[in-house]
Amino acid sequence: MDLAIFLATLLFGFFFGNKSTVASFTPADSYLIVCGSSQNVTLLDQTYIPDSTPQSSISLKSQGAASVTYTSNSSTTLPSPLYQSVRIFSTTASYKFNIKQEGRHWVRLYFYPLPNSGYDLTSATMTLVTENFVLLNNFTFKNYNGSHLFREYSINVTSDTLVLTIIPSNNSIAFINAIELVSVPDELIPDQALAISPSAPISGLSARAFETIYRLNLGGPLITPQNDTLGRTWVNDKKYLHVNSSAVTVAVNPLTVRYRALATQEIAPNWVYATADHMGDANVNNVNFNITWVFRVDPNFTYFVRLHFCDIVSKAMNNLVFNLYINSDLAFGSLDLSTLAGDLGVPYYRDFVSNSSADSNTLTVSIGPDTMADVTDAIMNGLEIMKMNNEFRSFDGLSPVETILPVSASKKNKRMAIIVGSVAGSLGVILLLGLCLFCLGCGRRTKDSQQGGHSWLPLPLYGNSLSLTKMSTSSQKSRTASCLSLASTNLGRVFTFQEIMDATNKFDESSLLGVGGFGRVYKGTSEDGTKLAVKRGNPRSEQGLAEFRTEIEMLSKLRHRHLVSLIGYCDERSEMILVYEYMANGPLRSHLYGTDLPSLSWKQRLEICIGAARGLHYLHTGATQSIIHRDVKTTNILLDENFVAKVADFGLSKTGPALDQTHVSTAVKGSFGYLDPEYFRRQQLTEKSDVYSFGVVLMEVLCTRPALNPVLPRDQVNIAEWAMTWQKKGMLDQIMDKNLIGKVNPASLKKYGETAEKCLAEYGVDRPSMGDVLWNLEYALQLEETSSVLTEPEDNSTNHIQGIALNPPPLEAFDNSSVCMVEGASCGEEDVATSAVFSQLVNPRGR
CATH class of the missing domain: 1.10.510.10 (Transferase(Phosphotransferase) domain 1)
Structure with a gap:
């Protein structure tokens, strides 16, 4: 589309469609707080209230030393008016918000190390947590490539309060410039999405927290919170395209976008669906290529990927059928957009859950023609990538809230009273249950000894420390016996978790060999100096108990010079760990x-x-x-x-x-x-x-x-x-x-x-x-x-036959x-x- 026409279309939509296109969503909770300021700050028609203003619904508590506020009076251009003031803490502090309506909320945080504040804010190291989630852990601008930091989280609040605790780390200080806490519709995040590789539904998303990593308006300009019912910012996608010429932008009047039951303004504004990228000229001989977007991500986390579509290019139904890929996986084949949406110009979206590419710290999204449909076009309008909290309920590291958040003396006493009461009340039940299990175990051992052999025990997914097989008496006495002494189990050595910890130096990151579909692989050394490759299962991985069990069953009965040997396994402490011989030259x-x-x-x-x-x-x-x-x-x-x-x-x-x-x-x-x-x-x-x-x-x-x-x-x-x-x-x-x-x-x-x-x-x-x-x-x-x-002839091959053009080499990726x-x-x-x-x-x- 010609640039002038494109801009004219957008201007038309802005002047004539803006107020009607942004329907009024009224959040039950809406806290807009500017920290350290003595007066209100207005930004994009929204008013931010100083955190020092007395309010019944919000309170600031700082333990020990008083807070310090600083307001910039310099003429230096700031990233945002919200960054002109800052509140600085020398000890743990917390903001407590009263919640009128439980459910999903935005938590938006703003940080900017104001110069001339009297403190070295760039060197400040801080941790931020809610009652349930770790948002930042030992964050410092020293390690951050940017002048300011904005973080947006989506958290399901399930109580009548939300407490945001700010903790100076390593005897440093902490600071914050602004906070937003705003209700959003619960329907914004579904409970179920389609996991990628292997393809299977995954549930329980409504209880998870999310951090926005990328939110793109494909083929269109920046969309500010003014034009989004939920106050989101959507940026242009050009910098993320691997080949700029592969995509052509297209735009229509936002008023022509017609919402139906599936998508709403809260899913994405019509400004997103009114622009798109579709197939362009990638300078290749065949038109059946991909448009690919490349994103840097943390490979240790799982990501929620939402893709937005609206057929604004076709003249008739069923003329746009294409394939969608996430990383190397076909996420949706033969996507017939107009059929799925019900008509042309109707928004449609799909949700997926994916990890990063298995051998890099990138996540890629691609669209390309479905060659079976004889259509040479593909389209996408918007794209969102959100990091999901890990198994420790954290977005930054492996430390759960309980190990970070200080606990007051009264809470400790209350918790201790609960623990003591629970223990005293259930001790008799536990002893009785233990006696029953002991008797049952003795009976089973007697039966097994009579029958001989080694049958499988039920193993719950990421379950308790039950061994996969009934161990022989010798192996029960010594879990550190050699492989030879454990040969009678036919399943290799049964490692204790402590042995695995010792072998890998507590899973030291310096011994990490790589990350795969099952989990992380570490280089280890056994007590006798043998080098090991230790594959530790990731509970969030789609590969789980079935693959763990199959690997042990298969390799335990296979020994060959050209098969990797399984030395043993560990299933203690909800772990699934496989131990192999170390292969020095890798794949x-x-x-x-x-x-x-x-x-x-x-x-x-x-x-x-x-x-x-x-x-x-x-x-x-x-x-x-x-x-x-x-x-x-x-x-x-x-x-x-x-x-x-x-x-x-x-x-x-x-x-x-x-x-x-x-x-x-x-x-x-x-x-x-x-x-x-x-x-x-x-x-x-x-x-x-x-x-x-x-x-x-x-x-x-x-x-x-x-x-x-x-x-x-x-x-x-x-x-x-x-x-x-x-x-x-x-x-x-x-x-x-x-x-x-x-x-x-x-x-x-x-x-x-x-x-x-x-x-x-x-x-x-x-x-x-x-x-x-x-x-x-x-x-x-x-x-x-x-x-x-x-003796070979001077040229004994046809490698240099004249007149035969060599195929061009593969284009270099990054x-x-x-x-x-x-x-x-x-x-x-x-x-x-x-x-x-x-x-x-x-x-x-x-x-």
């Missing part, structure tokens, strides 16, 4: 791209692929019943100190079909880009599904690029499809890693390419077994080794140096198969 993927590690030689790559193939072949044929890995990829192939390849991460593994069956019917799980299309379509799992995934790995090893890279033209997005077109031309050397050019024997490369091509056959029946794959790779290695002792897959563990389903900034562009129906 195969980190040696292919995304890091500065030295390039692997062709012989090394062949030996690694052969090792992985041997591990998979053993899974398929070596056990009593075949095992299908179901998540074969370069991040799940680990390398030890000698670059010996070992297959890892068995959380998604399944036992293969029985002798009288051809497949296992199961829900589709795995990683996009590696998924067998036949399995994806029919939900019928076979060993040949692993073979297909391994074929993708072979191409990834050769070409050193992600399995999916949506920024490329459509025919290059999927490495399997792209590489196969070159393989069928007999020109696979044209797309190989540039570090291998001129260093690969043509016969070896030909055999390698033929093997990968067979693995990637459309139908499983046409694919070879892993045994056949292994044989062919070993033959390719023999061809390479044979050629190394012969820094993808962080490694998702770490030694001894993998990132699970959340692993990003593409670069750190692109979501995949895949056909959700399979090829």
